[in-house]
Amino acid sequence: MNQKVARALTIAGSDSGGGAGIQADLKTFQELHVYGMSAITAITVQNTLGVHGIQEIRPDIVASQIEAVTTDIGVDAVKTGMISNIKIMEAIASLVKKYKLSNLVIDPVMISKSGHALLKEDARLALKELLIPLAMVITPNLPEAEVLVGHSLDNMAARKEAAQYLRDLGAKHVVIKGGHLSDQENADDLFYNGNEFTLLSSPRFHTQHTHGTGCTFSAAITAYLAKGEAPDIAVQRAKNYITDAIRYPLNIGQGHGPTNHWAHRLQEEQNEK
Numbered sequence: 226m227n228q229k230v231a232r233a234l235t236i237a238g239s240d241s242g243g244g245a246g247i248q249a250d251l252k253t254f255q256e257l258h259v260y261g262m263s264a265i266t267a268i269t270v271q272n273t274l275g276v277h278g279i280q281e282i283r284p285d286i287v288a289s290q291i292e293a294v295t296t297d298i299g300v301d302a303v304k305t306g307m308i309s310n311i312k313i314m315e316a317i318a319s320l321v322k323k324y325k326l327s328n329l330v331i332d333p334v335m336i337s338k339s340g341h342a343l344l345k346e347d348a349r350l351a352l353k354e355l356l357i358p359l360a361m362v363i364t365p366n367l368p369e370a371e372v373l374v375g376h377s378l379d380n381m382a383a384r385k386e387a388a389q390y391l392r393d394l395g396a397k398h399v400v401i402k403g404g405h406l407s408d409q410e411n412a413d414d415l416f417y418n419g420n421e422f423t424l425l426s427s428p429r430f431h432t433q434h435t436h437g438t439g440c441t442f443s444a445a446i447t448a449y450l451a452k453g454e455a456p457d458i459a460v461q462r463a464k465n466y467i468t469d470a471i472r473y474p475l476n477i478g479q480g481h482g483p484t485n486h487w488a489h490r491l492q493e494e495q496n497e498k
């Protein structure tokens with residue numbers, strides 16, 4: 226086998242519970258046959274019941290992790306997740322530019338599903354100034370998109386304007402995720418590539434096991450980009466992946482459990498029996 230292996234890097238926080246953050250990203254990369262690497266920005270003490278502590282990693286250590294893998298192994302696509310402070314954000318932005326990491330997916334993580342702040346307030350502006358201009362794809366959930374534009378987005382016209390605003394900041398493709406629109410029958414995400422708007426649509430499942438859905442979705446986009454898919458295809462395939470991962474829950478933990486990262490294989494395994 227001398228086919229070139231796709232390589233993806235996640236720059237994110239560690240979730241000891243294994244459902245979100247670095248752990249979700251690496252599991253997703255592996256499932257999609259992409260070699261996964263990590264630069265850890267923070268260690269969270271976390272389980273399905275919530276976030277119980279955070280230790281930020283020194284910015285120079287975050288930077289060295291990125292340098293170590295970029296200069297040796299190489300990176301076909303990269304994603305960012307939890308980046309809790311400005312110093313870490315500055316370090317990441319300068320290395321993305323230095324190493325011309327063009328397949329950059331930004332998941333602008335701000336608050337965990339359990340309500341814990343994962344991004345300091347003063348870092349929100351830095352996210353807009355430093356990182357969003359470098360993004361190939363940005364994937365805010367609805368509350369994050371509202372923070373980024375500075376007002377509520379309670380209808381589709383407002384969400385389309387928000388997507389245009391994020392494009393104007395420099396992100397080439399925008400996905401405003403609809404997971405939080407819990408009164409809607411479907412879980413529809415608004416995708417904008419600068420020319421047209423499309424909906425990434427799926428049924429909405431009534432489950433409490435949605436911890437790490439955003440991390441898993443953005444990691445899947447990153448994996449498909451690493452494999453050379455165009456962004457329009459990568460987001461649709463990632464939507465299929467996260468939909469299966471939510472559809473077939475593992476029922477782990479006492480609170481908001483993780484998604485099922487190997488669910489996409491179940492159909493295949495069923496067919497083999």
Ligand SMILES: Nc1ncnc2c1ncn2[C@@H]1O[C@H](COP(=O)(O)OP(=O)(O)OP(=O)(O)O)[C@@H](O)[C@H]1O
Pocket residue numbers: 245336337338365366367402403404405412413414427428429430431432435436437438439440441442464467468471
């Ligand atoms: N109950 C659900 N049923 C089906 N799809 C869902 C459901 N909840 C979320 N999704 C999908 O999961 C993906 C992630 O969206 P979501 O809005 O949950 O991200 P998030 O809030 O950033 O997640 P997290 O912060 O837990 O990582 C989107 O494609 C969304 O439509």
Ligand SMILES: Cc1ncc(CO)c(N)n1
Pocket residue numbers: 237238239240245246247269271306307334336337338343436437438439440
């Ligand atoms: C480490 C980490 N990153 C992201 C999220 C958002 O789901 C989380 N809960 N924990």
